[in-house]
Amino acid sequence: MASVLDPRLHTDTEVASQWRLMWWSFRRHTLAMVGLVVVIMLYLTGVFAEFLAPFDPQSASSRHVYHPPQMIHFIDSTEDGWRIKPWVQAYTLERDPFTLQTTFNLDEGNRIYLTFFGKGTPYKLMGLFPGERRFLVPENPRDRFFLFGADRLGRDMLSRTIFGTRVSMSIGLVGVTLSLMLGVLLGGISGYYGGWVDMGIQRLVEFVLSLPTIPIWLALTASLPPDWPPLTRYFAITLILSLVGWTELARVVRGRFLALRAEDFVIAARLDGCSEKRVIFRHMLPSLMSHMIASVTLAIPVMILAETALSFLGLGLLPPTISWGVLLKEAQNIRSIAQAPWLFVPGAFVLVAVLALNFLGDGLRDAADPYAQERG
Amino acid sequence: MLLTYIVKRIIWTIPFLFAVSLVSFALIQAPPGDYLTTFAATLAQSGDMVDEQRLEALRTRYGLDQPFIVQYWKWISGVLQGDFGISFEWQQPVSHLIWERMALSVCLALSTLLFTWAIAFPIGIYSAVRKYSIGDYIVTTIGFLGLALPNFLLALVLMYVGVVYFGANVGGLFSQEYQMAPWSWAKVVDLLEHIWIPVVILGTSSSAALIRIMRANLLDELNKPYVTTARAKGLSEFKLLIKYPVRLALNPFVSTIGWAFPQLISGAVITAFVLSLPTAGPLLLQALLAQDMYLAGAFILLLCTLTVVGMLVSDILLALLDPRIRYQ
Numbered sequence: 201m202a203s204v205l206d207p208r209l210h211t212d213t214e215v216a217s218q219w220r221l222m223w224w225s226f227r228r229h230t231l232a233m234v235g236l237v238v239v240i241m242l243y244l245t246g247v248f249a250e251f252l253a254p255f256d257p258q259s260a261s262s263r264h265v266y267h268p269p270q271m272i273h274f275i276d277s278t279e280d281g282w283r284i285k286p287w288v289q290a291y292t293l294e295r296d297p298f299t300l301q302t303t304f305n306l307d308e309g310n311r312i313y314l315t316f317f318g319k320g321t322p323y324k325l326m327g328l329f330p331g332e333r334r335f336l337v338p339e340n341p342r343d344r345f346f347l348f349g350a351d352r353l354g355r356d357m358l359s360r361t362i363f364g365t366r367v368s369m370s371i372g373l374v375g376v377t378l379s380l381m382l383g384v385l386l387g388g389i390s391g392y393y394g395g396w397v398d399m400g401i402q403r404l405v406e407f408v409l410s411l412p413t414i415p416i417w418l419a420l421t422a423s424l425p426p427d428w429p430p431l432t433r434y435f436a437i438t439l440i441l442s443l444v445g446w447t448e449l450a451r452v453v454r455g456r457f458l459a460l461r462a463e464d465f466v467i468a469a470r471l472d473g474c475s476e477k478r479v480i481f482r483h484m485l486p487s488l489m490s491h492m493i494a495s496v497t498l499a500i501p502v503m504i505l506a507e508t509a510l511s512f513l514g515l516g517l518l519p520p521t522i523s524w525g526v527l528l529k530e531a532q533n534i535r536s537i538a539q540a541p542w543l544f545v546p547g548a549f550v551l552v553a554v555l556a557l558n559f560l561g562d563g564l565r566d567a568a569d570p571y572a573q574e575r576g
Numbered sequence: 577m578l579l580t581y582i583v584k585r586i587i588w589t590i591p592f593l594f595a596v597s598l599v600s601f602a603l604i605q606a607p608p609g610d611y612l613t614t615f616a617a618t619l620a621q622s623g624d625m626v627d628e629q630r631l632e633a634l635r636t637r638y639g640l641d642q643p644f645i646v647q648y649w650k651w652i653s654g655v656l657q658g659d660f661g662i663s664f665e666w667q668q669p670v671s672h673l674i675w676e677r678m679a680l681s682v683c684l685a686l687s688t689l690l691f692t693w694a695i696a697f698p699i700g701i702y703s704a705v706r707k708y709s710i711g712d713y714i715v716t717t718i719g720f721l722g723l724a725l726p727n728f729l730l731a732l733v734l735m736y737v738g739v740v741y742f743g744a745n746v747g748g749l750f751s752q753e754y755q756m757a758p759w760s761w762a763k764v765v766d767l768l769e770h771i772w773i774p775v776v777i778l779g780t781s782s783s784a785a786l787i788r789i790m791r792a793n794l795l796d797e798l799n800k801p802y803v804t805t806a807r808a809k810g811l812s813e814f815k816l817l818i819k820y821p822v823r824l825a826l827n828p829f830v831s832t833i834g835w836a837f838p839q840l841i842s843g844a845v846i847t848a849f850v851l852s853l854p855t856a857g858p859l860l861l862q863a864l865l866a867q868d869m870y871l872a873g874a875f876i877l878l879l880c881t882l883t884v885v886g887m888l889v890s891d892i893l894l895a896l897l898d899p900r901i902r903y904q
Contacts, residue, residue: 407595412842412883415860415876416603422864423606505726509846512728513861528729532850537736544736547729554724 222490225567232563238556242549246366250323252335253359255344257522259321263293264354266540267346268304276311286314286336288345313339349542351530360522361546367523369553371438371507372500379442380496383449390450391457392480398454405447413444417506421515430521437516441506445499452495453488460484490568497561501554508550524550581895589888596880597655601648604873612640614867615664651870655877661870665863670874673859678878680749681848681855684774685840691779692786692836693829699783700790701822704798715787722784727843731777731850749774749853777847782836790825797821830893837890838883 216224226232245252270288290310294303320334320341338345348357390401420440424433460466461484469483504524510516511525512532519526524546530536531543612631635641639650654661660670703712749770750763757763797803798821806816845857852858856875863872 407592410592410838410880410884410887411596411599412838412879414842414845415879416599418845418861418864419603419872419876420606422867423603501724509726509728513846513849515861515864528732531732534735534739537732538739541736541740544729544733547732550726550729551721551724555720558720558724 218490222567226563229563229566231559232567235556235559235563238552239560242365242369242553242556245362246369248325249362249366250325251331251333253356253362254320254334254336254338255356255359256321256323257355257359257363258520259355261344261350261354264344264346264350265302265352266304266536267291267344267350267354268540269349269357269542270346272314272347276313286316287311288314288347312343312345314345315339348545349540351540351543352536357527357542357545360527361524361549363522364524364527364546365549365553367434367517367521368504368507368525368550371434371441371523372503372557374435375438375441375445375503375507376496376499378438379446379449379499380492382442382446384453384492386446387450387453388457388480391454392461392476392484394458401450402454405450408444408447411444413506414509416444417441417510418513418515421510426518430517434517434521437507437510438503441503445503445506448499449492449495452491456488456491457484460487490564494561494565494568497557497564501557501561504550504553504557578895582892585888585891585895589884592884593881596884597652597877598648600873600877600880601651602644603876604869605644605647612664651873655874660874663863663868663871665866665868665871670871673871674856674874674878677854677856677859678875680853681841681844681857681879682882684771684778684844684848684853684855685837687771688775688778688782688840688844689836691775692783695779695783696786696790697829700787700825701794701817703787704791704794705817707795719784719787722780725781726846727777727781728846728850730780731774731847734773734777735850749855774844774847774851774853777851778840778844781843782839786829786836790829793825793827794821797824827894827898830897831890837886841879841882 268291270291272286272288274284274286276283276285276287288311290307290312291304292307292310294305295301296303314336315338316336317333318337318339319332320337322330322332323334324330344356346356346358348361351357351360386401386404390398417440420443421437424436428436466479466483469479474482507516507523508525508528511518511523512528514529517523517526527543527546528550531547537543612635616631639647642650651661658671660674662668663670663673666673699715703715706712749767751766751770800821803816803821806820807813811819844855845860847853848855848857849861856879860872860875860879862868863875
């Protein structure tokens with residue numbers, strides 16, 4: 201006679217939480233893992249911008265206007281053998297005496313040696329922690345080197361791109377946080393209460409979605425006073441971006457709320473006499489979390505692209521703030537990009553960041569869905 | 577049933593349009609000061625005397641000293657009669673400035689939509705039917721790139737390639753000799769010769785999105801039992817594909833008018849600026865920067881109206897195509 205198995209007796213069974221299951225399924229997505237690594241690297245670049253940038257991004261140099269990018273070499277061969285030492289080939293500046301046009305010529309014998317963790321110009325990390333060691337600096341403090349070239353004022357594009365990473369990546373994060381708050385609040389209210397509240401909020405969402413985003417953003421940013429300090433402007437821009445961005449999140453949250461409201465465990469909780477606050481925060485929000493994380497990840501690249509576009513038109517962030525869009529504004533003029541195609545480098549960063557965030561978001565979405573079909 | 581749905585949907589559009597007009601007007605009113613303050617600042621910068629009395633007279637004449645609601649009422653009742661007010665910067669009625677540009681914008685958006693469909697339809701079907709083939713991977717990769725690359729960046733890269741490698745300027749919609757010329761057959765031909773570059777630039781990202789949607793929808797359909805039944809009964813592969821699953825997967829194409837059209841209209845603003853196209857975008861930008869409020873307001877109102885109408889058309893077409901929507 202078969203005995204009845206009591207599951208309580210088998211306490212040695214492996215238990216995996218929902219998050220662990222999600223992580224296992226996420227790990228199988230190669231592209232999503234690559235996306236995760238790239239996104240983490242970009243955010244680290246943003247956090248440690250002062251340390252990673254070889255120079256101050258604002259320091260101009262008239263002798264290095266449109267200096268071409270230099271290749272970094274790691275093996276230094278001299279007459280007495282070779283050694284491992286990073287260096288770049290030096291360039292000399294020549295000015296045509298009649299047209300005053302400048303050209304850069306390779307200076308064959310002259311090498312600029314670099315050191316890791318050397319002393320550079322002092323800085324304050326995130327404006328708080330003073331320091332002067334930088335990741336890669338020239339051995340001779342008076343030398344300059346340009347791995348990504350220089351812009352029209354002779355500023356180092358590498359340093360500028362690194363600082364742009366901080367602003368552009370963080371604007372995505374801050375903007376998404378704001379739209380998340382709006383979206384969860386309005387979407388949650390809409391989905392939980394239903395009825396005419398739902399009707400009203402849904403019409404509002406439809407209305408905002410039916411507006412062409414860029415003309416509206418342009419009009420809103422054009423109305424910001426141009427003399428605001430950079431930080432105020434930064435927050436104003438993120439606020440404007442999230443005024444349009446919350447609708448998508450509100451729709452996701454509402455849809456999930458409607459589905460969850462009819463679930464057995466929510467009805468059980470309500471019948472047990474839980475307060476509305478407890479039903480929402482203790483029972484419903486946790487099962488929304490995974491979906492929300494995926495939607496948020498997919499909303500960040502939209503914000504980044506929007507900020508880039510606005511700053512590119514000169515209506516978003518303004519110099520001296522550095523973002524990828526502000527940097528790309530320099531590449532607006534066809535003559536300057538014909539002369540200095542390396543001004544496109546921030547564009548490549550935009551591309552990589554948006555791709556990585558999209559891959560990551562796709563992977564998270566698939567991992568968060570327990571009913572997702574196994575992909576081949 | 578269908579008729580009631582359409583009528584209901586059209587009636588819904590009216591409060592939307594009203595809200596759109598209110599938002600457009602609020603937006604152009606939002607900046608502190610008005611065009612006359614900008615005008616006075618420009619005068620002061622160039623060293624001219626600013627005559628306060630004259631400014632005040634102008635302000636009264638344009639009704640700029642009245643409360644918001646009054647100004648809005650004056651504006652919207654004019655708009656309904658086809659009078660959009662006057663452009664301060666150009667010293668011309670707004671209606672003289674906008675229509676040709678709006679027509680070119682709509683023409684550009686519609687051509688891009690057609691291009692998107694022409695590209696996405698066959699490629700979407702191909703990559704669903706030949707899932708995980710080399711072609712599918714190539715298409716998916718290009719699709720991802722198309723989604724991640726901002727249109728204006730693509731436009732810049734194409735401009736660069738055009739100038740450096742072909743020595744030609746790819747911007748603009750007309751050759752030099754036709755720019756100011758009145759409309760003629762030759763000018764239309766000239767437009768067709770130039771319009772394909774912005775069309776390709778604007779079309780890549782929406783084609784990429786549409787290919788992904790088409791592929792996903794078709795893949796869902798292809799696994800359904802009725803497809804297996806049809807195949808078991810000996811229907812040819814091509815007929816089987818076109819007759820049932822593709823028809824069902826067509827819905828997203830129709831709904832693109834709803835979501836891709838607003839995107840095209842608004843995305844075109846930046847691309848048009850980069851390529852210096854004579855469409856609505858660049859003039860809107862200029863008007864916003866100069867606080868030329870009636871000109872900017874007319875553009876924002878018309879662009880918003882276009883997207884609302886686009887949504888309406890796509891909803892009606894969807895209801896015609898798919899009976900399930902009508903009966904909701």
